[in-house]
Amino acid sequence: MTIIQLALCLFAGAIVTLAIGAVIVKRETRKRDFWESVIFMRELIKSSEVSETAYRNCLEAFREFDSIAFRDKKAFASLWTEFHFKFRDFLPSDIEPKIKIIPDNTEGYYNYKIEI
Secondary structure, three states: OOHHHHHHHHHHHHHHHHHHHHHHHHHHHHHHHHHHHHHHHHHHHHHOOOOHHHHHHHHHHHHHHOOOOOOOHHHHHHHHHHHHHHOHHHOOOOOOOEEEEEEOOOOOOEEEEEEO
8 A cells, every 4th residue: 555545545534534523513503403492492381471472472483493403202292282281272273182081090090191
């Protein structure tokens, strides 16, 4: 192996390492943006009053939140459920949360789970 071949192999390895590093950094940035947005959305839902204007503002924030490339399905579903629970009076009449009743094998007691 000549010095030129060795230099080319080292250069190709450096390029591959930089490309992999850029992908990892971009992925981590998307994750961080998502979790910061989750914190913001949770505070927005908790701090807003129950009114038509607050409902529309939260809905618009959810539309922007939905455009983030990375998404944790559990966290998103949790936020969406909190939003529906707080603003259930302003939901269109044709969209209602479905409630699934799950028996827990005791007499007269049931666990309730909200499905979206």
